[in-house]
Amino acid sequence: MTDQITPVELEKQRNHILSARDASKPTIMVCGGTGCLALESDKVAEALKKAIQDQGVDAKVELKTTGCPGFCEQGPLVVVHPEKIFYTHVKPKDAKDIISETISNGKVVDRLLYTDPITEKKVLYEQDIPFYKKQTRVLLKNSGIIDPEKIEDYIAVDGYKAVSKALFEMTSEQVLEEVKKANLRGRGGAGFPAAIKWELCRKETSDQRYIICNADEGDPGAFQDRGIIEGNPHSILEGMILGAYAIGASKGYIYIRHEYPLAVKMIKKAIVQAREYGFLGKNILGSDFSFDLEVQLGAGAFVCGEETAMMASIEGRVGEPRTRPPYPAQKGLWGKPTNINNTKTWAWVTHIINNGADWFARIGNEKNRGTMIFSLVGKVNNTGLVEVPMGISIHDLIEGIGGGVPKDKTLKAVQTGGPSGGCIPVRMFDLPMDYDSLREAGSIMGSGGVIVMDEDTCMVDVARYFLEFCKFESCGKCTACREGVKRMWEIVDYISRGYGEEGDIELLEELAKAVKIGSLCGLGQTAPNPVMTTIKYFRDEYEAHIRDKTCPAGVCKALITFEIIVDNCPGCTLCARYCPVEAISGEKGKPHVIDESICIRCGVCRDVCNYNAVVVR
Amino acid sequence: MAIDINKVETIIGEHGKDENDLIQAMLAIQEEFHYLPPEALEKISEQLNVPKIRIYQVAAFYKVFSLEPRGKHIITVCKGTACHVRGSSMLVDQVDRVLKIGPGQTTEDLQFTLEEVNCLGCCAIGPVMTIDNKYYGNMSVSKVERVINKYVEKEVVADD
Numbered sequence: 146m147t148d149q150i151t152p153v154e155l156e157k158q159r160n161h162i163l164s165a166r167d168a169s170k171p172t173i174m175v176c177g178g179t180g181c182l183a184l185e186s187d188k189v190a191e192a193l194k195k196a197i198q199d200q201g202v203d204a205k206v207e208l209k210t211t212g213c214p215g216f217c218e219q220g221p222l223v224v225v226h227p228e229k230i231f232y233t234h235v236k237p238k239d240a241k242d243i244i245s246e247t248i249s250n251g252k253v254v255d256r257l258l259y260t261d262p263i264t265e266k267k268v269l270y271e272q273d274i275p276f277y278k279k280q281t282r283v284l285l286k287n288s289g290i291i292d293p294e295k296i297e298d299y300i301a302v303d304g305y306k307a308v309s310k311a312l313f314e315m316t317s318e319q320v321l322e323e324v325k326k327a328n329l330r331g332r333g334g335a336g337f338p339a340a341i342k343w344e345l346c347r348k349e350t351s352d353q354r355y356i357i358c359n360a361d362e363g364d365p366g367a368f369q370d371r372g373i374i375e376g377n378p379h380s381i382l383e384g385m386i387l388g389a390y391a392i393g394a395s396k397g398y399i400y401i402r403h404e405y406p407l408a409v410k411m412i413k414k415a416i417v418q419a420r421e422y423g424f425l426g427k428n429i430l431g432s433d434f435s436f437d438l439e440v441q442l443g444a445g446a447f448v449c450g451e452e453t454a455m456m457a458s459i460e461g462r463v464g465e466p467r468t469r470p471p472y473p474a475q476k477g478l479w480g481k482p483t484n485i486n487n488t489k490t491w492a493w494v495t496h497i498i499n500n501g502a503d504w505f506a507r508i509g510n511e512k513n514r515g516t517m518i519f520s521l522v523g524k525v526n527n528t529g530l531v532e533v534p535m536g537i538s539i540h541d542l543i544e545g546i547g548g549g550v551p552k553d554k555t556l557k558a559v560q561t562g563g564p565s566g567g568c569i570p571v572r573m574f575d576l577p578m579d580y581d582s583l584r585e586a587g588s589i590m591g592s593g594g595v596i597v598m599d600e601d602t603c604m605v606d607v608a609r610y611f612l613e614f615c616k617f618e619s620c621g622k623c624t625a626c627r628e629g630v631k632r633m634w635e636i637v638d639y640i641s642r643g644y645g646e647e648g649d650i651e652l653l654e655e656l657a658k659a660v661k662i663g664s665l666c667g668l669g670q671t672a673p674n675p676v677m678t679t680i681k682y683f684r685d686e687y688e689a690h691i692r693d694k695t696c697p698a699g700v701c702k703a704l705i706t707f708e709i710i711v712d713n714c715p716g717c718t719l720c721a722r723y724c725p726v727e728a729i730s731g732e733k734g735k736p737h738v739i740d741e742s743i744c745i746r747c748g749v750c751r752d753v754c755n756y757n758a759v760v761v762r
Numbered sequence: 763m764a765i766d767i768n769k770v771e772t773i774i775g776e777h778g779k780d781e782n783d784l785i786q787a788m789l790a791i792q793e794e795f796h797y798l799p800p801e802a803l804e805k806i807s808e809q810l811n812v813p814k815i816r817i818y819q820v821a822a823f824y825k826v827f828s829l830e831p832r833g834k835h836i837i838t839v840c841k842g843t844a845c846h847v848r849g850s851s852m853l854v855d856q857v858d859r860v861l862k863i864g865p866g867q868t869t870e871d872l873q874f875t876l877e878e879v880n881c882l883g884c885c886a887i888g889p890v891m892t893i894d895n896k897y898y899g900n901m902s903v904s905k906v907e908r909v910i911n912k913y914v915e916k917e918v919v920a921d922d
Contacts, residue, residue: 464824
C-alpha cells in the first residue's frame with residue numbers, strides 16, 4: 146500500500162474490491178460480538194470452516210466473522226447472505242447441515258430458524274423477523290455485514306467516501322455548517338447540539354486543538370458503543386476525521402473501557418489499517434489536512450465518563466471532575482481547546498456528510514432527529530441492540546420490537562439512562578423516547594440503556610442498587626455526593642431490610658435535593674434520579690416495605706420466605722441436594738419442607754425446581 | 763514473590779515515556795502480573811519520572827488496580843442492571859459459599875480471586891460470570907460450582 150492514496154485512487158480501489166466480488170455468491174456471516182462469543186460462536190465458525198473444507202465447497206461459499214447484528218438473545222447467530230437466511234442458537238454440530246443443506250442444496254435447515262413467540266411460526270429471513278422489521282438501522286446497518294478486521298470491507302460499503310468528499314469538495318466551515326443544520330444532538334445522554342460545541346472549540350485561538358471520542362460506556366445495562374466499535378470501528382474513525390477537520394484539530398483520542406477487550410482490539414487494528422491507507426496521519430488523502438488518533442484505556446472508574454474527569458485520566462492523573470467554566474472547548478487536554486463527543490455522535494457525522502442534513506432531518510421528530518440505539522435488556526423477550534427513530538413510544542419499543550415480557554409476567558416499568566436516569570411506570574408507556582420527553586418524566590435518555598422490569602422486580606431494590614452504584618463510583622470530591630449518596634443508600638438499605646420508619650421517604654426527598662445542588666458533575670447531580678422516580682411512581686412499594694414490612698415483588702431477602710407448595714412437589718429431592726445450607730428436608734417421593742430458620746433465601750431451590758413447587762411469600 | 767524486573771522495564775518502555783502515560787503503563791503491568799507489585803511501581807516511578815505518591819494515588823483511585831497479589835484465576839461477576847434484575851448478587855453469594863471468598867478477596871492458595879464489575883456489556887445473556895476472560899452467560903446459582911470446578915480440576919491435571 147502506498148502511504149498516500151488520492152480520492153481518485155480510493156474510488157478505483159473501491160471499484161476493484163467490488164468487482165472482485167460476486168454478489169450472488171453465498172456468504173455465511175457468523176457473529177463474533179462479545180455476546181455470541183460468550184456462547185462460543187468462535188467454535189461455530191471453526192466448525193463451519195471445517196465443514197466447508199470437508200465437503201469441498203470452498204469455491205461456492207465465503208465465510209465471514211462479523212460484528213454484532215444485535216439480536217443477542219438468539220445467539221450464536223449465523224446469517225446466510227444474500228438471502229439473509231437467519232439461523233439462531235447455532236451449535237458447532239449444526240455446521241455440517243448448514244453447508245450440506247443450505248449451501249450445496251439450497252435448502253433451509255428448519256430447526257435453526259427463528260420462531261416468533263407470538264405467532265409460533267418459523268421465520269425464514271432476517272428482514273421478516275419482527276425484531277428487525279420495525280427498526281431503522283443506520284449506524285448498525287453494516288454491523289453484521291462487514292468483517293470489522295478488514296478495512297476493505299468498510300471501503301466496499303462507501304467507507305471513507307465522506308472524508309474524501311469533505312476534504313476535497315467542502316471547506317471546514319461547510320462541514321461544520323452541515324452538522325449544525327442537521328441539528329445533531331450529542332448521543333452521550335444530555336443531547337447538547339454537537340455543532341455548537343464544535344464551533345466553540347474552533348473559535349478558540351490556539352496552536353493545538355484536540356478531539357476525544359467518549360467510548361467509556363459506563364452505564365450498566367448499555368452496550369451500544371461496544372456494539373458499533375466491535376462491528377464497524379472504521380465508522381467511528383471516519384466521523385472523528387470529519388470532526389477534526391471541521392474543528393481544526395490535529396490529534397484525537399479514543400477513550401475506551403478496558404472492560405471491552407474485543408472492542409479495544411478492533412479499534413486499535415482499525416487505526417493501524419487507516420494509517421496504512423493514508424486516512425490518518427500527515428496530509429490525509431493528499432490534502433493539506435493532517436490528523437492522527439490514539440487509544441486510551443479507562444481503568445474502571447465510572448466518573449471518567451464525565452468530560453473533565455476523562456481529560457484528567459488521559460493526562461495520566463486521577464479522574465476527578467473539575468468546575469466548569471472553563472469548558473473543555475476553552476481549556477481542555479493539557480490546557481488546549483478540546484471537543485468531546487460520544488461514540489454514536491461521531492458515527493453519525495459520517496452519515497450526515499454523506500447524505501446531507503436534510504436527509505438526517507427526515508428521521509425522528511423535529512427536535513430530536515436521527516435514530517437512537519437502545520440496548521433492550523432485562524425482563525424482555527427479545528433482548529439486544531435496537532436502532533429506532535427518536536421519538537418511538539416506549540410501548541412500541543418494548544412490545545413491538547422487544548416482544549413483551551417473558552413467561553406471561555406483567556410488565557411494570559422501564560429504567561432508562563443508567564444510574565443517572567429513572568424508572569417510568571407502565572401507565573406512561575405512550576411517552577416518546579426522546580431527550581425532552583424523558584427528562585420531563587424525571588428520567589433521561591442517557592446512553593440508551595433500556596432495562597425492562599416486570600412484576601418480580603422490586604423498585605426499592607432497584608433504587609438501592611443504583612445508589613450503591615453511585616456510592617461506590619463517587620470520586621469523593623464533593624461532600625454532597627460522597628456523603629449524601631451514602632446516607633441515601635443507608636436509608637433505602639434499611640427500608641429494604643425491614644427497618645424503615647415513617648418519615649424516611651420525606652428525608653430521602655430532602656437529601657436528594659441537597660445532593661443535586663451540591664455536586665459539581667453529572668454523577669452527583671443525577672444520582673438521586675432513580676430514587677426520586679421510584680418514589681414518585683411507586684410510593685406504595687416503599688410504604689409496603691416501611692409499614693407492612695413486606696416486599697410485594699418478593700425480592701428483598703429480609704422480607705421474604707421461600708415455601709414449597711405441597712401439591713406441586715413430587716419429592717424429587719433436587720432442591721434438597723442443591724440447598725447450600727441443608728435447610729430442605731423430606732423423603733424421596735414425598736413433598737419436601739424448607740426450614741425457615743436455616744434458609745438463607747438464596748433461591749437455588751426455586752432455580753432448580755422443575756415443578757414450580759417453590760414459591761416466595 | 764520475586765518478579766522479573768527486566769520484563770517490567772520492557773513493559774513500561776512499550777507503554778510509556780512520561781507522566782502522561784502513567785495509567786497506560788500501570789494497566790500493562792496489572793495485565794501481566796494481575797496486580798501491581800511494589801518493585802514494578804518503583805520502576806515506573808524511575809522510568810516515567812513520576813513521584814511514587816502520585817502512582818499510589820492513581821492505584822487507589824481506579825478500580826482495576828490491585829496492590830495485593832491476586833489469584834491465578836480471576837472470577838468476575840457482572841453486577842450491571844440487567845444482570846442484577848436477573849439475580850447476579852446470588853451468584854456472588856454462591857461463589858462465596860463454594861470458595862469462601864467475598865468480592866475483592868483471594869483464596870489462601872492464591873488460586874482464585876472474586877471480583878465484581880459494573881457491566882460487561884453483554885446484558886442480553888445475563889447474568890454473566892467470567893473466569894479468566896472466558897464468558898459464562900445465562901448463569902444460575904446451581905451452575906456456579908460446576909463452572910468453578912472446571913478450573914480446579916485443570917489444576918490437578920497440570921500438577922500430575
